[in-house]
Amino acid sequence: MTSDKGLIIVLSGFSGAGKGTIMKHLLETHPDDYNLSISATTRGMRSGEKDGREYFFKTKEEFEAMIENNELLEHACFNGNYYGTPRAYVETLIERRKDVILEIEIQGALKVKEMYPDALLLFTMPPSANELQNRLVGRGTETEEVIKQRLEISCKESGYMNKYDYLIINDSLEKAVDQVHNIIQSEHFRVSRNQTIIAQMKEELKIFERSN
Amino acid sequence: MTSDKGLIIVLSGFSGAGKGTIMKHLLETHPDDYNLSISATTRGMRSGEKDGREYFFKTKEEFEAMIENNELLEHACFNGNYYGTPRAYVETLIERRKDVILEIEIQGALKVKEMYPDALLLFTMPPSANELQNRLVGRGTETEEVIKQRLEISCKESGYMNKYDYLIINDSLEKAVDQVHNIIQSEHFRVSRNQTIIAQMKEELKIFERSN
Numbered sequence: 001m002t003s004d005k006g007l008i009i010v011l012s013g014f015s016g017a018g019k020g021t022i023m024k025h026l027l028e029t030h031p032d033d034y035n036l037s038i039s040a041t042t043r044g045m046r047s048g049e050k051d052g053r054e055y056f057f058k059t060k061e062e063f064e065a066m067i068e069n070n071e072l073l074e075h076a077c078f079n080g081n082y083y084g085t086p087r088a089y090v091e092t093l094i095e096r097r098k099d100v101i102l103e104i105e106i107q108g109a110l111k112v113k114e115m116y117p118d119a120l121l122l123f124t125m126p127p128s129a130n131e132l133q134n135r136l137v138g139r140g141t142e143t144e145e146v147i148k149q150r151l152e153i154s155c156k157e158s159g160y161m162n163k164y165d166y167l168i169i170n171d172s173l174e175k176a177v178d179q180v181h182n183i184i185q186s187e188h189f190r191v192s193r194n195q196t197i198i199a200q201m202k203e204e205l206k207i208f209e210r211s212n
Numbered sequence: 213m214t215s216d217k218g219l220i221i222v223l224s225g226f227s228g229a230g231k232g233t234i235m236k237h238l239l240e241t242h243p244d245d246y247n248l249s250i251s252a253t254t255r256g257m258r259s260g261e262k263d264g265r266e267y268f269f270k271t272k273e274e275f276e277a278m279i280e281n282n283e284l285l286e287h288a289c290f291n292g293n294y295y296g297t298p299r300a301y302v303e304t305l306i307e308r309r310k311d312v313i314l315e316i317e318i319q320g321a322l323k324v325k326e327m328y329p330d331a332l333l334l335f336t337m338p339p340s341a342n343e344l345q346n347r348l349v350g351r352g353t354e355t356e357e358v359i360k361q362r363l364e365i366s367c368k369e370s371g372y373m374n375k376y377d378y379l380i381i382n383d384s385l386e387k388a389v390d391q392v393h394n395i396i397q398s399e400h401f402r403v404s405r406n407q408t409i410i411a412q413m414k415e416e417l418k419i420f421e422r423s424n
Contacts (some may be wrong), residue, residue, distance in 0.1 A: 175277070186398040
C-alpha cells in the first residue's frame, strides 16, 4: 500500500441490488482492509441495535447542531428522520491511510464526491431491470405498491449512474465482493493517489541528472 | 466482462524496472485474457527471432510507407532503426472486446493516449532509485557508461510519470503481475467503459417511470 491517503469509498445502488449484502461480506472477508463509516441518525433505536454499531443515535437537536457545526459530510432526511455521515471519523481514518466505506444513497454520494473529488464512487446494479424487479418481489417483505415506488426511484436514479466511477454488477455475490475489493486495491496504485512516492523517486533520480 | 470495447494497455517504465519480465509472466499466467501487440521494426532479425513473433521485420521503404499511410499508432527511431505499433491489429482486437498490451517507451505511450484517451497507461518502477541502479549493475551486461546513460534517461523520464494512470511498483514479480492483472480487470468495470450496459439498464427501467 503506497497511496498518499486512505480512500473514501462510497457504495450506492438501486434498492434491491444487494449493496448491503456485498458490504457485509466484504467486511467479513477483509476485516483488516476496510472500515465502515457509521452514520448518525435521529430514528429510534430498534431492538438488537446498539449505539455506535449500527448508528450513532441522536436527538433531533443534537443532529441539527451537528449540521450547524459542519460536522457531517452529507446528510439527508427519509421518512421524517435525519441520516448523516460524521466527518471526523472519516477524516481521521484517511489521514492514517485507512480506507473507509460509506453505504449511502445517490444524493449523499454526489455531495461526498463534490467535497472529496478523490472519493471512489461504486454503483451496484443487478444484471438487468427484470432481475431487479424479481429480487424486490422475491424478498416477499414489501407490498406491490412499495415495490412499484422503489422501481420508480431506480428509474430516476439511473440518470446518475454516469456520475459514478465504477459499476458493480451483482450477479454472483462472491464475484461482486471480489470485484469491489480488486477495484479498491487497484485504485491505491493510481498515479494521482501516489504523489508522495513519485516526488520521492524524482528527487532520488536527480543525482543522475546529466550535468552538462 | 462488460466493457463496450477491449482495452488498449500501455506498459512503460524505467529501463531496468522489469517491465519485460512482468509482461512475459502476465501473458504466461493469463494467456486467454491478453494479446500482445507486435511491433514493426527495420532492425535486422536476430538469430532465434521469427517474423511476426518478436517483430514484424520491415525494410526502411516498407516502414516509411506504413508511416505515410497512417498505418502506425506510434513510431520512433532508436539507434538508427524504426520501431512502431501497427494500428490494424490493435483496432481489430479492441472492437472484438479483446485487450491488447503495448510495451512501448514514454513518447510512444503519450502518442497512444492522445489518439485513444481511454488507453490505460501503466508505469513500472522499482521501489527506489537505488534499487534501479542496483538492478542495472546486477545484470552485468552493460558498461558503466551505458548504465549512467540509462539512469540519466530515467531521471528525464520521471517527469512524465504524472501522465500515466497507474504505478506498478515492481518489488516482487508475482505481486507486480497480480497488480497489473487486477488493475486491468478492474478498469473493465469503469462507468466510462460501460456505456452500452448503462444505456440498456436506463431503457429497461423506463417502464417503471412514474406515469403522472
